[in-house]
Amino acid sequence: MDAANEADKIDLSKLSVVVGQMGAFGGDEIERQLAILGIEKPRITHDVDRVVRSIEHERADVLLCDMTKNRGRAQDLMRGIRNQEVGNNPFLVTIALTGPMTKDQVGGLIDAGPDDVFIGGFTRDNFVRRVSDLAVNRRKFVAVASYIGPTRRSTNRPGRKTAEEFAVPNPVLSTGSGIDKDVLWKEIATASKSLNFRKLDADVGMIRTLVEEIIPDYQVSLVTDDFKRRIVLLQNTVEAVHKRAQRLGADSLVSLCEIAGNVVKDIKERPKPPNVRHLRAMPQLVVGFETALHGMPQQTASA
Numbered sequence: 598m599d600a601a602n603e604a605d606k607i608d609l610s611k612l613s614v615v616v617g618q619m620g621a622f623g624g625d626e627i628e629r630q631l632a633i634l635g636i637e638k639p640r641i642t643h644d645v646d647r648v649v650r651s652i653e654h655e656r657a658d659v660l661l662c663d664m665t666k667n668r669g670r671a672q673d674l675m676r677g678i679r680n681q682e683v684g685n686n687p688f689l690v691t692i693a694l695t696g697p698m699t700k701d702q703v704g705g706l707i708d709a710g711p712d713d714v715f716i717g718g719f720t721r722d723n724f725v726r727r728v729s730d731l732a733v734n735r736r737k738f739v740a741v742a743s744y745i746g747p748t749r750r751s752t753n754r755p756g757r758k759t760a761e762e763f764a765v766p767n768p769v770l771s772t773g774s775g776i777d778k779d780v781l782w783k784e785i786a787t788a789s790k791s792l793n794f795r796k797l798d799a800d801v802g803m804i805r806t807l808v809e810e811i812i813p814d815y816q817v818s819l820v821t822d823d824f825k826r827r828i829v830l831l832q833n834t835v836e837a838v839h840k841r842a843q844r845l846g847a848d849s850l851v852s853l854c855e856i857a858g859n860v861v862k863d864i865k866e867r868p869k870p871p872n873v874r875h876l877r878a879m880p881q882l883v884v885g886f887e888t889a890l891h892g893m894p895q896q897t898a899s900a
Contacts, residue, residue: 604729607773610635612728615657617648617674620666621694623718627661630721645670652684656778658768659728661719664695664706672709679710679745680796680837681844686785687745687792688738688765690731694718710746712736732770737762740795742803742834760799763791793845794893800838801886804857807831808879811864816876818869828865835861838886849889857882 614631616639618624624641631639640651645667652660660678664671675691677683693711696718706714712735713727736747739760748762766788771781807827814824839854860875860882 603733607729607732607769608775609725609728609773610637611772611775612636612658612769613655613772614639614659614661615648615651615655616641617645617660617662617671618643618666619645619648619663619671619674621663623663627719630719630724633721634725645674648674649683652678652686652689656686656782657689658772659690659692661692661694662711664693665718668695668702668705672705675709675711680841681789681793682840685789686768686782687789688768688785690728690735690767690769692727707749708744710744712747728769732767732773735765735767735770738765738792739763740792741799742837745792745796761795763795793841794890797838797841797850797890797893800834800841801883801890803834804831804838804886805883807834808883812876812879815864815868815871818871820868824868825865828861828868832858832861832865845893847889847893849892850886853882853885853889857886 614636616624616627618641620643624643628639628641640647640655640657642648642651648662651657660675662671662675671693674683675693678689678691679687681687691711691713693706693709693714695706695714695716697716698706712731715723715727736749738746739748739762741760748760766781766784768781768785771784772778807830811824811827811831813819814821835854835857838850839858842848842850842854856878860878863872864875
């Protein structure tokens with residue numbers, strides 16, 4: 598059976614939809630158009646906290662997120678979903694609604710990890726066509742230090758072009774095909790555990806790369822803009838590991854992050870002269886991160 602025929606079999610009326618208006622107008626019209634498709638009682642709200650609560654408690658299949666009034670907060674919300682900081686489903690099918698964008702805005706939006714972008718707002722025909730296509734042609738995901746979301750090989754980000762792609766649960770396909778929600782959510786739970794390890798593995802790999810790049814310049818006090826950029830990226834990556842390790846209760850990783858965070862903060866604030874203790878500590882911390890990661894209970898059965 599070809600993809601078009603599979604898409605025709607998707608019952609959109611079964612989908613649970615959350616609409617985050619984020620301060621924009623048009624929610625009533627979106628509700629009316631969704632009702633025509635048989636999608637009853639979509640959760641539509643302007644309040645970000647209510648959007649988060651709906652995502653966490655409604656077991657939604659699709660998020661429509663309006664970017665036109667509060668772009669930064671909308672992108673933070675989508676990025677939080679992908680990074681397992683909002684709700685329990687990092688694989689929620691996420692669609693951004695936006696007007697025309699600058700090149701920088703496009704880059705920021707893509708980095709938030711949406712499945713699709715509707716430029717010009719919501720229309721019923723566009724929703725039917727694009728969501729039906731996502732049911733059978735959803736992109737595989739990648740998890741790298743700076744990004745979790747649908748693979749986009751043209752994006753020039755560290756590790757993105759060589760990262761392993763992996764299939765993820767597809768709520769539109771499962772729900773629209775009539776698969777029981779409990780079955781879907783067991784699949785999501787298993788894949789979420791795998792994603793945790795994938796992201797930690799990517800972040801620890803990035804920490805090793807950055808430390809290996811930073812040490813030679815730090816030894817000779819070569820504090821260039823590139824050195825400063827690497828220090829900030831290292832600081833951000835350590836913080837990302839710290840947040841995820843706290844959520845997972847991975848105490849050894851939490852402790853390592855606190856030590857590494859203090860070392861990186863001190864190097865950032867006082868890059869000259871090099872601190873001999875920091876030069877010795879950084880390679881040891883890298884080994885510690887790798888040992889702690891691979892000593893965790895294996896949660897990595899292929900997603």
